[in-house]
Amino acid sequence: MEIMKKYKFIYYALLAIFLFGCSEDFLELTPQSNLTSNKFYQSKADYEAAIVGVYYQWAEMTVRPHYLAEYRSDNIRYWRLLYNEFSENNFGPSSTDVIWGNFYRNVIHPSNVIINSIDDTEIDEATKDRIKGEAFFFRGYSYYWMNMWFEGVPLVLQSLSINESFQLGRASEAEIWAQAESDLTQAYSLLPAQESEYGRINKYAAEMFLARTYMQQQKWDQAETSLEDIFNNSGASLDPVWVDMWTREGQANSQENMLVSIWNEVNSDDDMSQTITCLDCPAQGAGFMEYEPGLLESFEAGDIRRDAQLEFVNGQYLNKKWDFGLIAGGYWVGDFVVIRFTDVQLLYAEAISMNSGSAQQQSLDLINETRNRAGLTNDIVLTDVPTLDDFVEAVLVERRAEFVFENQRYADLKRHGKLVEKLNAIGYNFSENFNRIPIPSNEIDKMNGVLVQNPGYEGL
Numbered sequence: 115m116e117i118m119k120k121y122k123f124i125y126y127a128l129l130a131i132f133l134f135g136c137s138e139d140f141l142e143l144t145p146q147s148n149l150t151s152n153k154f155y156q157s158k159a160d161y162e163a164a165i166v167g168v169y170y171q172w173a174e175m176t177v178r179p180h181y182l183a184e185y186r187s188d189n190i191r192y193w194r195l196l197y198n199e200f201s202e203n204n205f206g207p208s209s210t211d212v213i214w215g216n217f218y219r220n221v222i223h224p225s226n227v228i229i230n231s232i233d234d235t236e237i238d239e240a241t242k243d244r245i246k247g248e249a250f251f252f253r254g255y256s257y258y259w260m261n262m263w264f265e266g267v268p269l270v271l272q273s274l275s276i277n278e279s280f281q282l283g284r285a286s287e288a289e290i291w292a293q294a295e296s297d298l299t300q301a302y303s304l305l306p307a308q309e310s311e312y313g314r315i316n317k318y319a320a321e322m323f324l325a326r327t328y329m330q331q332q333k334w335d336q337a338e339t340s341l342e343d344i345f346n347n348s349g350a351s352l353d354p355v356w357v358d359m360w361t362r363e364g365q366a367n368s369q370e371n372m373l374v375s376i377w378n379e380v381n382s383d384d385d386m387s388q389t390i391t392c393l394d395c396p397a398q399g400a401g402f403m404e405y406e407p408g409l410l411e412s413f414e415a416g417d418i419r420r421d422a423q424l425e426f427v428n429g430q431y432l433n434k435k436w437d438f439g440l441i442a443g444g445y446w447v448g449d450f451v452v453i454r455f456t457d458v459q460l461l462y463a464e465a466i467s468m469n470s471g472s473a474q475q476q477s478l479d480l481i482n483e484t485r486n487r488a489g490l491t492n493d494i495v496l497t498d499v500p501t502l503d504d505f506v507e508a509v510l511v512e513r514r515a516e517f518v519f520e521n522q523r524y525a526d527l528k529r530h531g532k533l534v535e536k537l538n539a540i541g542y543n544f545s546e547n548f549n550r551i552p553i554p555s556n557e558i559d560k561m562n563g564v565l566v567q568n569p570g571y572e573g574l
Contacts, residue, residue: 171220173375187523194402207555225253247304254297261290298324318348319373334469341462350455373453382445418489473505
């Protein structure tokens, strides 16, 4: 965990030198005339410091997608201020800058500088490959989420001059998926098989996001190949007792957590605690989150995951999963789980049958294993899922029970074309444009017509 202890101390110096030079006028990216990397990045220590700075910023962006992935699903709604806009699809002009600006400015830009400069520096090849692989992961991760929300964004792979910045329009959704695939494939090829320190990215974490990219495009055959590799070779496995994962001690000792972002007493996750109520932090947003109709009822009788995650007490809807502890000031300090092996197992099960065109016994065996761990002994059998649609619904039910509060539901529904259908079934009246979010209006205004707003949001 030593690298993560460096976050707080390196971050401020690095940000002052490197990130705060970014001009808000150019897609949150620094023009070449302002770039300081040639002066700062001259040694192995410089690049180690740089990549730690990106880890720090990336951690924030493992949490922020929660606002959309859960609050724009049929799991949870948030009824107060900004995050209500995500739930209700009632955006203001700058509501989505929390996603757009932070990804471009704080993750994509520094990753680009590292990728484009490190080969010219005298560093041993193993270190160079790891740092470059981490930077490729961060960029691919960013474009994965940006494409999930906006469906086509400007494709920025290097620092831009002022003139270039003003001429940069949107790449297509397909082009951004292709770039995410390329970056994550590069990361997989460069990173070690096992992380050297807790919280570091390894090749299987990169391959997992590559598999997610394939899944969202319904490239079932490629997804199955990647997920099979992770399933068989990553060394991760299911924790035997589901509830043990959701304590500080259990999280630290988990054989299931494949990638986490670090939050601790020095760097506490204030955003998470303020927007998702926990059992012991009534001052940090408690009472502003509500379960959507049907969430509690979606769990089968006997499923231990319902009461381990959800509870309605004294008029408050609780998140019992992430209740990892507080520090003075009321901030939540558990690490945020970005990849669990259960996700690998369930996506693998899904990909196998989707690639085959019908439910397969191997898929059901994988799903039943996670159900059995949750206390469910009535296994799903092939006669329960006679059609592919029946199988998809069974997968969605199991993934919903397993991953409440873990940023999965939106993507799950979207890749099967069920997002608007599920939301409207519980009382909303959303149109097809709910599948994407608006580009911040200030980004469109400063681009003088080159950057075009998403359909349905032109009036912002």
